[in-house]
Amino acid sequence: MNSIIPYSRVFARELQQTNLIKNQQKDGTVEVITPSGGCISTIYWCGALTEIHKSHETVQAIRVADPTGGFIFTIGWRDQEIQEVIRGLNPPVFISVLAKIYVKGAKSDLPFSLTPFSLMPIDKKIRDQWIIETAHLMIDRLAILRDYRSGKTEIQDSMALAVVHYHITSHEFQELCNLINQALSCVINADTLPDTSENPKSNPEEIILTLIRDNSGPRGISLPDLVILAREKNIPEDSVITMIRTLIANDDIYQPSVGFVKLL
Numbered sequence: 001m002n003s004i005i006p007y008s009r010v011f012a013r014e015l016q017q018t019n020l021i022k023n024q025q026k027d028g029t030v031e032v033i034t035p036s037g038g039c040i041s042t043i044y045w046c047g048a049l050t051e052i053h054k055s056h057e058t059v060q061a062i063r064v065a066d067p068t069g070g071f072i073f074t075i076g077w078r079d080q081e082i083q084e085v086i087r088g089l090n091p092p093v094f095i096s097v098l099a100k101i102y103v104k105g106a107k108s109d110l111p112f113s114l115t116p117f118s119l120m121p122i123d124k125k126i127r128d129q130w131i132i133e134t135a136h137l138m139i140d141r142l143a144i145l146r147d148y149r150s151g152k153t154e155i156q157d158s159m160a161l162a163v164v165h166y167h168i169t170s171h172e173f174q175e176l177c178n179l180i181n182q183a184l185s186c187v188i189n190a191d192t193l194p195d196t197s198e199n200p201k202s203n204p205e206e207i208i209l210t211l212i213r214d215n216s217g218p219r220g221i222s223l224p225d226l227v228i229l230a231r232e233k234n235i236p237e238d239s240v241i242t243m244i245r246t247l248i249a250n251d252d253i254y255q256p257s258v259g260f261v262k263l264l
Helices: 012-016 080-087 124-149 157-165 170-184 204-215 223-232 237-249
Strands: 020-022 031-033 042-055 058-066 069-074 093-103 112-121 260-263
Touching (some): 012 069, 042 069, 042 124, 058 080, 069 093, 093 124, 204 223, 237 260
Antiparallel strands (some): 093 112
């Protein structure tokens, strides 16, 4: 199987506070290190599309918001598939975005920009599940930072860089914790969460094939979107990856490009 794009989740407000970049590539892509120590090169984000910025009929940028804030995504004018998807949307609407991070000029407010290479409309259940998963990942990072600050553990390079660069004191640490509470406050109760009552006798591979068929665009469906949709059917991420490899080996599906799958 071809390589699968590693992707990261992060809330808008933490991304807005991020200004530490490293590993710039020849194509302008970079990795960024967030205040909680996340090291990100490809971001997977679910939120509300609130604004579409156009020049004539060409989409130049969109604004996507989660409960902690919003962020502007730059849209490539050559990416006609993304352009077409956005032109068919009427804000506000929930979407998922898979984007690369690119370096920006020194005069910009932030040293990087986000450019999507996958975008699709979703529903509130998927957005809420994304919030919960993103919160769990941030809690895990903060737990490591907490133990490091108390001298209980060593930390990886990205977290060590974050502690020094962002001057993470007790106050900054509490602000990051508050950010998680703010995000989770919009997930009111279990009624807003994905249904996990899928019949256990259902064939998981058939479910995956159906999800791919019903949610593919011209490029297919991105793996992060498929994982989110599969979780609604009570199929965990590791099982999705295993089944994708099996389905490719059996010539049921293929990868038209890295990180996407499509029915044969």
